[in-house]
Amino acid sequence: MRVKNHILICGWNSKGKFIIDEIQNKYAKKIGHIGLIAEINSKPVDNWRIFFINGNPANDADLDRANVYKADTVIILADYSRGLNEEDLDGQSLLVAQKIRRINPRVYICVELINTENRYFAELAKVNEVFLTNEISGQLISQSVQNRGLLKVYSELLSNSYGKYLEKIKAPDFTVDLNFDQALIELRKKNKMILLGIESRGQIILNPRDTYIIEEYDFLFIISQGRN
Secondary structure, X not given: OOOOOOEEEEOOOOHHHHHHHHHHHHHOOOOOOEEEEEOOOOOOOOOOOEEEEEOOOOOHHHHHHOOHHHOOEEEXXXXXXXXXXXXXXXXXXXXXXXXXXXXXXXXXXXXXXXXXXXXXXXXXXXXXXXXXXXXHHHHHHHHHXXXXXXXXXXXXXXXXXXXXXXEEEEOOHHHOOOEHHHHHHHXXXXXXXXXXXXXXOOEEEEOOOOOOEOOOOOEEEEEEEEEO
């Protein structure tokens, strides 16, 4: 498969279809193909944009078939199909991450891990983003118990299917050289957006001091109008 700048999903579990749906809902016009490599019998979603390879994501030949050399983003899911325990699941996911990083030093890698302690090994594998399934689920449940109704807010912000949603955008020209409070007002006035935080030189700052000055190459975390 000689696609390029595609999103490649490695492994499959119950989250896979939801991830594909969310990507399609938000980025259907911006992305090309989505690839899936998994050791399952058939393509699990009926979508012409998805190409499926029945194979092992830890196998160099299968990664080559998916043209991982030219991929833009790789999402590695914990693959329960082999009946592995949680530690071995993480080990398999990290092995795939290491192989892909060796093949494509520039690709953006997101990996699902079960055990929080394995975050360190993800850093060694030069993974860009780690989503810790058990930790995130526990945090959401705990927060919803302490702050009733908060889970509904999270659900809306994290979904691309309905309502408002979180976005990361390049700082618009009209916000550059404004302080945080001024940028917040201008974004709300001009684009109906709510400013939450900044990413500057790789550092994420949520709700910074009002004296923080927006720079040309900053990124902004905002709540957009989304779909109603």
